[in-house]
Amino acid sequence: MNTVVRKFTEVPVVSSENDVIKAILSRHSVSPKRVVAPGPDADQILELMSVAAAAPDHGKLRPWRFINFPQNSRGQLADVFAAALLERMPDASAEALSRARDKASRAPVVLGLVLHLDHEIGIPHVDDQLVSGGAALQNVLLGAHAMGFGARALSGQAVRTTAFRTALNIAGDEIFLCFIAIGTPTSAPRRNARPAPETLLTQWTG
Template identity: 45%
Template sequence: MTQEAIFAEALISSRQNILPRRLSEPGPSAAQVEQLFRAAAAAPDHGQLRPWRFVLVPAHKRADLAEVFARALMDRDAGATPEQIESAREKAHRAPLLILAVACLGPREPDVPMLERMVSVGCAVQNMLLSAHSMAFGAGLTSGQAMSSPHMRTLFQLQAGEEAVCFINVGTASRRKAPRLRPEPTDFVTSL
């Protein structure tokens, strides 16, 4: 095996999702954030549609996102307690770097199937996670019911055919879990 292959295998097999509450400063520098986006740009992209875009959520906009999380909770649960609402708000302030991944699934030319475009979105996100891991940062994805909230669509100016997929959270891992047991290929691979 080449050194690149050994490094890639080690990187892929050691990556783990780190919860945002376990991510702290320092986060990536501006140059490192640019490298994360360059990694996303290397994702497979049939038709060169770039069926994804990413939105940085800077610190001075976290309060706006916190209100979206709170309003989304209140919309779906009129009986939410003040503690639950505050917990929803707090989620916007956890990770040093917060990025919304947006899937562009509306009509495009050439007409690449939606599922194929979602695969491209997933590859772009995974490339970013692996790139963050290679820089020794912790990273994790978060989503939830607020992703489909009209308040989320408004805040992020999502257009028709765009969907908020998940947040990418990046920072310095204050704690890591023990490596999880991964399935064996024989558990999920068959032959035609």
Template identity: 30%
Template sequence: MLDALALLKTRRSVKPDQLSGPPPSPQDIDTMLSIASRVPDHGKLSPWRFILFEGDHREEAGAAIASAYAAKYPDATGDQIYFETNRLARAPLVIAVVSSPIDSPKIPEWEQRLSGAAAAMNLLLAAHALGYAACWLTEWFAYDAQVARAFGLDKHEAFIGFVHVGRFEGTPEDRPRPALADIVTRFEA
């Protein structure tokens, strides 16, 4: 297992179509979700939840995505529909992170959504720590009302993203990172 700094320095996203099986074990999934849940959560509201897409259910979910795509694009080709049907079948496991804000007079919805984003990031880190590769995506269907209904989201909920998890042989390529001088300022009154 990697030490904490090595873990943080080496986490990379791997494209879903580069992920292979076997999928994480049930114990590893529980570990990932437990770690994902250990995030800043002002008010202890747990304003997020997870939806797992595993096995053949990935294709069933893909059928709902393809249906929404066909409704949006009636002239879609068979190849496009096929691609949409397989959106969640590219990786052995896909975990949707759902923002589910709680009505609270003290905790703004924005803070609750940020807590859910932190859960998605912890999920990526937990997968990496366990030796898996992962990618957090929000593709068009993350914003589609028909897909949200098909996946059981309530009207007040929204997808934070879909975390694709699997195995990757080799070392993922790193992408250019911003120079600290370009993104850091120091406040001076």
């Protein structure tokens, strides 16, 4: 059995001359606390959907969809976060409810990613469908980064509650995977260390 060495490089290596590889290597998540307006405009959001649509998609099922939460919907989204917290914690304090509500206004652009996985179809297997959603997510994160924005995927506890799923019309066979918060970064990037590449690869020798 191979022992995986959990070795992380201190500083991400951005050594390539290739623009696509440079963009991938320099991408990092930016907390919604560290972004301000402007976020992507309507055309840029559509461009991000084109980028999502370039994700690998076995069987052309497109087993995912995105929801945009425009600014004028954020008050209602705040109500949904409060209801979701009360469902999980009926005795939640006023302060906790206020913090839950604040999540709705955490970035200029907030998208949601919903998966609808077909467990019956067999081929493509549900794993393939799940990975397609992950690839669409990564494409959007990368696309936002390439446009000069900061973005972060965030799920949290609320998204699994009945209050949340009902308010957002998430069907029984759908999974609300995460929000994607996007805006203009206010501070220098905080880059996470990345795994050393050699620790990610083993050689199959038969």
